[in-house]
Amino acid sequence: MxxxxxxxxxxxxxxxxxxxxxxxxxxxxxxxxxxxxxxxxxxxxxxxxxxxxxxxxxxxxxxxxxxxxxxxxxxxxxxxxxxxxxxxxxxxxxxxxxxxxxxxxxxxxxxxxxSLIFPSEEKYNKGIKLLSLNYIRPIADIKTTNYALSVWDSMRWKKEGAEDVLYHHNGYVSESSRSNFFIVKNGTVITPDKDILLGITRKHVLQLVDKVEIRPVTLAESLEADEAFITSTTKVLLPVTQIDQHTIGNGKPGPVSMDILKKFRILEKEMSL
The missing domain is CATH 3.30.470.10 (Aminotransferase class 4, branched-chain amino acid transferase, N-terminal domain)
Known part of the structure; x- marks a missing residue:
């Protein structure tokens, strides 16, 4: 502070x-x-x-x-x-x-x-792990101070070497505890359309993408995605290379994700001039 x-x-x-x-x-x-x-x-x-x-x-x-x-x-x-x-x-x-x-x-x-502490460079280079959690954040479109479940559950993440969770319910994913979630399939960027906070970073990432779908996303198709990533104010864009015990794509940050991150970094510089 x-x-x-x-x-x-x-x-x-x-x-x-x-x-x-x-x-x-x-x-x-x-x-x-x-x-x-x-x-x-x-x-x-x-x-x-x-x-x-x-x-x-x-x-x-x-x-x-x-x-x-x-x-x-x-x-x-x-x-x-x-x-x-x-x-x-x-x-x-x-x-x-x-x-x-x-x-x-x-x-x-x-x-x-x-002051800010950003994720390590290693996480951008190697990607991160998410743990699935059956949960929908209350009044998800509002950024409330109610983080009780995720704060409590974060002790599990540490034990299992995960960065965060991926919320899902009735077979559909929504978001991470503090980030929006995206998958990439056949070059198309896909992100959930409901039970989410409409992230500001999410909004600008979508403007940088040519092929995008905003729609319900199942947990099953997330596990079969070519790439996955999360976005937030402090993380910007972090590649997701593992969900639970499932490897995403080839287990490495994908070209679509890394290209979006590069474009966003350029946007940041332009906005701060």
Whole structure:
């Protein structure tokens, strides 16, 4: 975490940010957040992240007492104050202190600038392993703070040498715990169309692809894919070379995945100039 954050309507020392112990964000795990990266002092795809954050507040009935322009100004001030050439910003809106300890109330807005830890180069070169998990994330189209199952299950991933999970239900896959999921078959990029967070990185990856299908994707066809990968703000694009005990394709990152990653890196540079 960087030295300065936004809390209680002001930019303050990050170590002094506080939340009431009866906030729904703490006692019920109810709140929303979003996370974006800054490159060369420029927040990447900021308008898209603000669209999602503002929309999530509306959908979860959480009052957001700051306009888009006010949020952008706060982010600019935090960038300058923390000398944020590179890093991440975490926007968090809590569920608030509710009279009945259950219904959404007026919560607190926090914006925390953070240092980033990216996956190792080895993971991009060799690919990663996912473990399948029968689960659909609650209100999946909203980036809520409810990560209880995946945090608990992450101890299993470590034991089995996996990077993350692949959620599936009734034979269909949806997403990873913190990433969108794609497969490649015969040169076509295919990604699930429902029970997912509409990722910002996902959105821009799809714009870089010529042959794409957005539709239901079965777990069975995922295991038979030529290539697979996940995308997220902090991972960008990570090749998936194993799901459970099944090797994907030839067990190496595929040419379609690596070409998309290359194009996205070029897009990042153009956006940060």
């Amino acid at each position: 960087k030295p300065f954050c936004f809390a209680d309507g002001n930019i303050i020392d990050s170590s002094k940010a506080q939340i009431h112990p009866m906030d729904l964000g703490l006692i019920r795990g109810y709140g929303i957040f979003d996370f974006f990266r800054s490159v060369n002092y420029t927040p990447l795809f900021l308008e898209h992240y603000l669209d999602r954050f503002i929309g999530s507040a509306e959908k979860t009935f959480l009052p957001l007492s700051y306009s888009r322009e006010e949020l952008k100004q706060i982010i600019k001030e935090l960038t300058d104050k923390n000398d944020m050439e590179q890093g991440g910003f975490r926007m968090l809106l809590t569920g608030g202190i509710s009279e009945n300890h259950f219904s959404p109330a007026e919560g607190k807005l926090f914006i925390f600038p953070e």
